[in-house]
Amino acid sequence: MGFSDVQPISKSFVKPKYEVEESKKPYHLAPLDLIMLSYHYIQNGLLFKKPSHLNNQEFSINSFVDDLKESLSLTLVHFYPLAGQLMIQTDKENHQSRIFVDCNKGQGARFSHAIIDITIDDISSPNNTYIPLVVRSFFDYNEELVNYDGHKKPLLSVQVTELLDGIFIACSINHCIVDGTAYWNFWNVWSEIHRSNGNKISNSRLPIHNRWFPNGCDLPIPLPFTHRDEFIKKFEPPSDLREKIFHFSSDSIANLRSKANVENKDNDSTSSISSFQALCAHVWRAIVRANNLPSDQILSHIMYASNRHRLNPPLPQNYFGACIKGILTNTTAKELLENHLGWAASLLHKSIVNLTDEVVHEFVKDWLKSPYCYHHEDYHNYNSVAMEHSPRFDMYGNEFGVGRPIAVYNGPGNKAVGVVFAYPGYEGGGSVDLELCLPIDSMNALENDQEFMTAVSS
Structure with a gap:
């Protein structure tokens, strides 16, 4: 089943329903936004069962799409930067570029409607060995588009794909404008509206657009x-x-946490290991075994975490922007x-505890002295x-x-060897779904790893 199975129906653009006075000003990007320029858009989609009736009337996909566009236009009144485009000003004499968002540039957010003759079971059946590649075509942007390209492409793209018995709504948003917290806050507000x-x-839940900059920043920030x-x-x-x-x-997960804390009882950690830290350690060890790495190989575990509550004073939870930092933990394959x-979970726990206001400020201070971008090849292998x-x-x-x-499914962007996307489990209650990205040989080894699979639930 290939991408050609998806048939485009329509494409249009959506702008804020009402004029937003704040949108007339440049929307400046902070260091933690600009560092994401070489990464891909954040892409996630939600799969729904297609109803037979909606609002006491026979369900019409065309009416549903029109209603989605109407509610999106109202949502963009609050999330107005997503209707704009990046502006890149180049100063060749000083070898600099300055990048910010022009909230009124371009045609607005892109909205696509497509159709495909497959069923929900074709995608989400437990009999599927992997997530079918056709899911990637449910997203408007592919993995070649990076955030820098937001000066030519809309910062937000929505694609609604109609299945025979389902509806897939996908959102691709420029990662310089949002992190995961801001991304899912956009979804939540759109759904509520x-x-x-x-x-x-x-x-x-409405976004806070007051930008967070260290003192003394020259805006827009010059890039070399x-x-x-x-x-x-x-x-x-x-x-x-x-x-x-x-x-x-x-x-x-509770069993993993209990096991990790019992094994770590003599450790000098400042507090107990959390459920998610124990799960991350379990997955980390399993992936290293699956990749069959030499014992002296230096390993890295990266957990992307929000800085909002770590800053002093803290930023509000609905601060709009990319306010994350990678928490890096290193060891060797032999030690792990x-x-x-x-032991592995305690390493992750200590790294997380050590991400403080002082660390974030020092990181940003150093970045301003010598700006750079995150690149996939430097962090994912x-x-x-x-x-x-x-x-x-x-x-x-x-x-x-x-x-x-x-x-919930992830789009084609930001996928690499060893990347894991964490979602809440469908049934809630603290359950978790992990979407793992590995080459075929490593994935096969992982699925034959008894220690790993014992914790996996059907």
Whole structure:
């Protein structure tokens, strides 16, 4: 089943329903936004069952699409930067570029409607060895588009794909404008506005656009390049990279946490190991075994975490922007595999505890002295595992009037060897789904790893 099976129906553009006074000013990007220029857009999609009726009338996909565009235009009043484009000003004499968002540049957010003659079971059947590649075509952008390209491409693209018995809504948003927290807050607000039918919604989730900059920043921040190739690197994952979702029940995760804390009882950690830290350690060790790395190989575990509550004073949870930092933990394959789960989990725990306001400020201060971008090839390979997204994000609460989603999938962007996307489990209650990206041989080894699979729930 290939990409050609998806048939485009229509494409249009959506702008904020009402004029936004703040959108007339440049929307400046902070250091933690600009460092993402060479990464891909954040891409996730929600799969729904297609209802037979909606609002006491026979369901019409065309009416549903029109309603989605209407609610999106209302949502963009609050998330107005997503309707703009990046502006790149080049100063060749001083060998600098300055990048910010022009909120009124371009045609707005792109909205696509497509159709495909497959069923929900063709995608999400437990009999599938991997996530079918056709899912990638449910997203408007492919893995070649990076955030820097937001000066030519819309910063937000929505694609609605109609299946024979389902609906897939996919959002691709420029990663310089949002991190996972801001991304899923956009989904949550859009869903709430859609269900409210134009009625007033709660202000508690509306985005905060006051930008966070260290003192003394020159805006827009000057970057030391005048040509794309000086700052941006293209990344091509292995051709045999595959994705598979593994489900962990709340009981299974509780057992991992209990085991990790018992094994770590003599450690000098400042507090106990969390459920997610224990799960991450379990997955890290399993992927290293699956990749069959030499014992002296230096390993990296990267967990992308929000800085909002770590800053002093803290930023509000609905601060809009990319406010994350990678938490790096290093060890060797020998140390990781010869020690127990609790030892690995305690390493991750200490790294997380050490991400403080002082560390974030020092990181940003150093970056301003010598700006650079994150590049996939520097962080994602056989020696690394990267945990992205979070099971804390409200993914299944986005109903759009057609009922609760039945599955979450990631798009083609930001996928590489050892990348793991974390989602809340469908049944809730602390369960977690992990979408793992590995080459075929490593994935086969992982699925034959008894220690790993014992914790996986059906």
